[in-house]
Amino acid sequence: MRGDIHNSYDPDLESAWRKSEVLVEVLPYIRRFRGKVVVIKYGGNAIVDSSSGIDRSLQSFAEDVVLMHSVGIMPVVVHGGGPQIGDYLKRLGKSSEFVDGLRVTDSETLEIARMVLVGKVNPEIVTAINSLASIAVGLSGSDAGLIMASPHSNEHGFVGKVDSVNPEILEKLLGQGLVPVVATIGVDSMGQSYNINADTVAGAIAGAIRAEKLIYLTNVEGIRSVADDPSTLLRQIDVDDLLGLINDGVVSGGMIPKVHSCLDAIASGARSAHILDGTRDHAVLVEIFTDKGIGTMIKSGELDGSTKELG
Numbered sequence: 001m002r003g004d005i006h007n008s009y010d011p012d013l014e015s016a017w018r019k020s021e022v023l024v025e026v027l028p029y030i031r032r033f034r035g036k037v038v039v040i041k042y043g044g045n046a047i048v049d050s051s052s053g054i055d056r057s058l059q060s061f062a063e064d065v066v067l068m069h070s071v072g073i074m075p076v077v078v079h080g081g082g083p084q085i086g087d088y089l090k091r092l093g094k095s096s097e098f099v100d101g102l103r104v105t106d107s108e109t110l111e112i113a114r115m116v117l118v119g120k121v122n123p124e125i126v127t128a129i130n131s132l133a134s135i136a137v138g139l140s141g142s143d144a145g146l147i148m149a150s151p152h153s154n155e156h157g158f159v160g161k162v163d164s165v166n167p168e169i170l171e172k173l174l175g176q177g178l179v180p181v182v183a184t185i186g187v188d189s190m191g192q193s194y195n196i197n198a199d200t201v202a203g204a205i206a207g208a209i210r211a212e213k214l215i216y217l218t219n220v221e222g223i224r225s226v227a228d229d230p231s232t233l234l235r236q237i238d239v240d241d242l243l244g245l246i247n248d249g250v251v252s253g254g255m256i257p258k259v260h261s262c263l264d265a266i267a268s269g270a271r272s273a274h275i276l277d278g279t280r281d282h283a284v285l286v287e288i289f290t291d292k293g294i295g296t297m298i299k300s301g302e303l304d305g306s307t308k309e310l311g
Contacts, residue, residue, distance in 0.1 A: 026289045034072035036212035041202035042079045043218040062128035064284040069135055074174045077181040078205060080198030081121040085113050102159050105195050110158040113195040117183040126181050136179045141186035144169040149186030149194040160186050160194025165208035203261025207268025214265045216258050217278025222296030236297045262298045273298040
């Protein structure tokens with residue numbers, strides 16, 4: 001009888017064994033990244049709008065953030081909201097004009113952007129995280145002089161560029177065990193607000209606080225060596241090779257600000273940058289806590305040729 005019991009197939013027990021294998025794989029990454037800052041840019045394209053409750057993609061992201069925090073990693077969330085801003089402009093009958101991939105922003109568009117980023121998207125992300133653990137604090141670049149900005153160009157209106165980042169408020173929040181969630185509105189010395197590209201802000205913040213990782217969650221799987229061929233996804237690339245892809249025109253469109261901000265962040269002190277598909281459930285956990293990881297990892301210097309580096 002005893003032998004029959006041990007030889008029988010128990011799906012629940014098999015599932016438990018598989019989970020134990022996952023936990024063993026996760027352990028060295030928990031030890032490696034405990035106490036380290038990870039900046040996550042949660043793109044507007046990765047947020048699926050929901051008119052009732054918290055949508056599944058946002059819920060998955062919130063679970064990732066809370067789990068990271070629970071094992072001692074210090075996440076900082078920087079979010080965009082371009083699609084949501086575009087939707088609100090359409091509802092108000094206002095058209096959008098883009099120059100070099102950036103939305104031309106007059107005073108009315110700026111107010112709408114502020115309303116959407118600070119008044120809608122930011123609270124939705126904060127609420128999703130706090131529904132699991134009361135750790136998230138919403139703020140914008142105008143709070144405590146976090147992001148000082150100036151006009152990107154005359155033709156873009158109130159689109160800003162990052163002049164400086166004062167990480168003090170982020171460091172204080174992280175030191176208190178909280179998760180900052182940053183809306184990308186900056187200000188100049190006169191108090192004028194600017195809407196700033198979220199990719200750029202995430203890179204600037206990651207560099208300023210010397211983040212261990214900068215992770216971009218978007219709706220693409222990563223960087224390809226041939227833009228329209230999914231089979232050419234690059235798992236790792238160093239700075240020099242990435243610059244070559246930019247110069248050759250392989251990296252183009254909306255990917256350009258992402259890769260430039262990755263390069264700037266690494267040059268400023270961030271250890272690595274990653275671009276991955278945030279529309280897939282638990283994308284952040286798969287990247288950080290598994291041997292294989294997903295998306296594209298960008299690092300300075302020589303890569304060791306393995307699928308993913310632990311260090």
